[in-house]
Amino acid sequence: MTTAEPPGIRKYVAVYLCLVVITALQFVVGYQNIEGGRMAVRMLTFGVIETILVVLFLMNLSAEKRALIKFIAYFMLFVLAAMNWIWTDSFRLLLFRLTKTGPS
């Protein structure tokens, strides 16, 4: 691990600047008067881009073996799929509230 030539500092600075810009955009979107659902989608999109940048380049996962990348990717997808069970229930309740209907 220590024998390989470490990545150049320019790559890290470039990723850092990208993260600063994306975070600044999140703040701009936060101050706009956008409906909650659309804002959540935009924030989540920014979050996914930030995650990819951080995990691949700042945590150096892109330089690891394919097997480790696959292991982490599959595990994370499992976590997100498990969370999806809660998300759907959350939006079901939201729909009940908006349409004034619900389980009898």
Next chain:
Amino acid sequence: MSHAVMGTHVPGMIEESPFAIPSKKLAMWLFIMADVMTFAACLAAYTFTRNATPDWPRPFHGIASVAVMTFIMLTSCLTMLIGLRAAKMGDKAGAFRWTMVTAIGGIVFALLHIREWMLMLDQGAGLFHNPWGIAAFGAAYYVITGFSLLHISVGSIALIIVGIRYKGGRCDADDLEVMNLYWQFVDLVWLFIVPAVYLMNLAR
């Protein structure tokens, strides 16, 4: 025959580390994956509660402090990487210096975070009671941000310890790389907390 093989060192018979990375690095990846589940559960539960509660409070008027905290965390990630690079190049003094700069960034973040909490407490927003009458708000806010604050505080202390041990020759660049993984992760978690907790609950 088998006893003879088991009792002697046979080149090529020793099992390699899984995924061809050092065990402590793999351990940190496993810890991070477990922690992702914890934070994902917290944020999903928070979003669930927020969606299911009419008139969820929007108490954040100005978030300049949160913006500064976010900038400090992002910058500390860069300083951590500069320190790690210095360690891999054999620059011990540089690695120690940048690791300490990262730890100071974490400490400043923690102090600003506690100040943010004090402002919330001044508004009357406690763990179970708040002026907006939504009891779950305080619990959700303090648990999520508190969990992040705990991670960053522990990480800052660990950075100081590993930095000092690295300077003393008891830790190496691999240990700093493990710390880098942890530090980038807590920064990433903060980047999800900011929009979910603060930006989507700005006062209108």
